């Protein structure tokens with residue numbers, strides 16, 4: 602179940618879920634490009650951890666919402682480690698506000714990163730994913746894209762947007778034997794959840810049948826499965842990892 606010889610680009614891999622994914626893929630012997638926006642020291646730490654475990658990793662700075670920056674990052678990654686076999690579109694942000702208070706700027710910021718970033722990164726890697734022996738596109742959505750969530754009209758819209766994107770790209774990659782899938786986690790213990798006020802966290806917890814928030818590892822194991830050869834007959838799927846909140 603190794604990813605020996607596979608090259609992976611994980612966006613937003615300096616912290617949280619992306620970090621967990623990058624480390625797991627590195628542990629499975631993939632060569633990993635660790636994208637980050639501003640947490641340079643943390644991204645270098647992730648690379649060191651992968652290398653200490655015998656893997657290979659390179660830091661890859663770019664704000665994914667910036668098309669030119671992503672093109673430059675991709676050029677560097679390709680020079681350093683070669684074409685991308687597995688792209689994990691994980692980078693994402695929230696700017697939460699009730700819709701009546703949400704500004705167009707709040708909307709554009711979230712759309713720019715969560716959908717614009719996915720466009721930019723998939724665009725630069727698309728030929729690689731087609732040419733790869735069983736390329737893999739894995740998009741990280743959210744249960745909020747399935748169910749909606751109070752104060753997250755912008756975020757929910759971007760996360761359900763990924764469903765249509767994933768299904769369409771799955772069709773466009775299928776002739777080449779490459780796949781595109783979407784993982785929709787529930788609420789996961791990361792900095793993003795830390796930003797949610799405690800009383801709101803308690804209300805969310807009441808809605809989770811399994812009675813706990815997800816750990817990063819719960820999501821990582823699904824992504825790791827999708828990245829590997831054994832997921833080869835699955836494409837265009839939305840996979841919930843949400844403690845039973847939604848299906």
Ligand code: NAP
Nearest residue numbers: 613615616617618638639640664665693743788789791793
């Ligand atoms: P997080 O802890 O806030 O980490 C976000 C990561 O994304 C960081 O590495 C950050 O880099 C990077 N990032 C943010 N904006 C970026 C940009 N413009 N360009 C490049 N990188 C950027 O988030 P998380 O909780 O791990 O979430 C990861 C993904 O899972 C997101 O797509 C999120 O929507 C989704 N998700 C999260 C949860 C949850 O409860 N946590 C639930 C469902 C889905 P820097 O460190 O450099 O800022």
